[in-house]
Amino acid sequence: MPSTVRGIDHIGITVPDIEQATLFFERAFDARVLYHSVTPNSDNIDHDAQEHTLRLFPGTRIRAIRMLAMPHGPGVELFEMHGPEQGHPARASDFGLQHFAVYVDDFSKAISSFTAAGGEMFTEPKPLTFPDERGEGNAFCYGQTPWGSIVELISWPSPMPYEKKTALRRWKP
Known part of the structure; x- marks a missing residue:
């Protein structure tokens, strides 16, 4: 079905x-x-x-x-x-929805827009390090909206290793 x-x-x-x-x-x-x-x-x-x-x-x-x-x-x-x-907004360690992720093509531009709009970045982009997500250019970083919600900026231009193990795929804009 x-x-x-x-x-x-x-x-x-x-x-x-x-x-x-x-x-x-x-x-x-x-x-x-x-x-x-x-x-x-x-x-x-x-x-x-x-x-x-x-x-x-x-x-x-x-x-x-x-x-x-x-x-x-x-x-x-x-x-x-x-x-x-x-x-107050939930922390990542609290139960429930902890963040939402936005796929970006250009971290510099995305971070610039995010901070210019009043957001605060926690980290610079860094490589996706989980074994099934690694790949050239695959990266992420986290920030916070002006009211405290957590947002992940993510990009994975390269195929991920998990793709060799299953026909299922993450949704990608």
């Missing part, structure tokens, strides 16, 4: 300021606004239903929701929410 799963449609990110986050994604990754599901001060959202649907902490209010299109790959849905007991 064929799978009903095609791939990742979008990722959702809660941000403290949707305008700042949108500007970051536009400047850092050439993202474009597709549409606004909820705009600030709109009344087109049922907060009680959203609290139940998303299992939000009681009293949390969604101020805005916006869908962005990346040049390639899944969309990015930004949520600006405010409420009691709102936590």
